[in-house]
Amino acid sequence: MDSPIALLALPLVVIFSASLASAESKLVNEVCSKTKDYSSCVAALQLDPRAAKATTLRSxxxxxxxxxxxxxxxxxxxxxxxxxxxxxxxxxKPVLESCKANIDTAALQFSVASRELAQGALSANYDVLLASDAIDPCLKSMTSSQQNIPPLVTICTRAKTFVSIGRVVTD
Structure with a gap:
């Protein structure tokens, strides 16, 4: 038979786990509420389970x-x-071809920003802005060539979501 202490401890563990999960996601919710698109932000951060466990804005x-x-x-x-x-x-194809280097640049700038954030937010913020600047020509290229390329729109929109997140966490 289960001991009375074990039976009392189980509800406490459940309550503690629920409050811990709530506290973990509170930071994600706080950050995402400051971005341009809350639901896209949450979806983007759910790509890595570490995000829900982060305890500081910097992490x-x-x-x-x-x-x-x-x-x-x-x-x-x-x-x-x-x-x-x-x-x-x-x-x-010409638009896709022209966007390859821009996408590479944006990925590199996000990577540099993640390393720089450990040292300070100002330089990381600048790299996030450079990532945004790298994506803009892809969007302009589609507009100027009058091409609606749904996969590329999705790529650019996702990158802009990360820019929005990056601006919040580096401000």
Whole structure:
């Protein structure tokens, strides 16, 4: 039979675990509430379970910028696949080709920002802005060529979500 102490301890463990989980996600909620798109921010941070466990703004910032770098670098691979796919519209290919270097630059800037955030927010903030500046030409290229490329729009939108997060955690 279970001891009375064990039966009393179980509800305390459940309450403690629930409050700890709530406290962990409170920081994510606080950061995301300051971004341009709360739900996209939360979804982006859920890509890495460490984000929910971060206890300081700086640690969450480092994690978020690492996620941004990895996700943006992965997006470059998606662009490469689109370029190799014979089903991709030929009118999309010049825009996709021109965006490859921009996506690489954004991924690099997110990576640099994540390392710099450990030393100070000011230089990390500057690198986040450079990542944003790298993505803007892709959006402009689609507009000027009158091409709506949904996968590239998604890539750019996700990168801009990470920029928004980055600005909050480095401000």
């Amino acid at each position: 969450l910032g480092v994690i978020a910028l690492q996620i941004a770098s990895k996700d943006t670098a992965g997006s470059r691979k998606d662009v490469d696949q689109l370029l190799m796919d014979p089903k991709t519209s030929s009118s999309w």
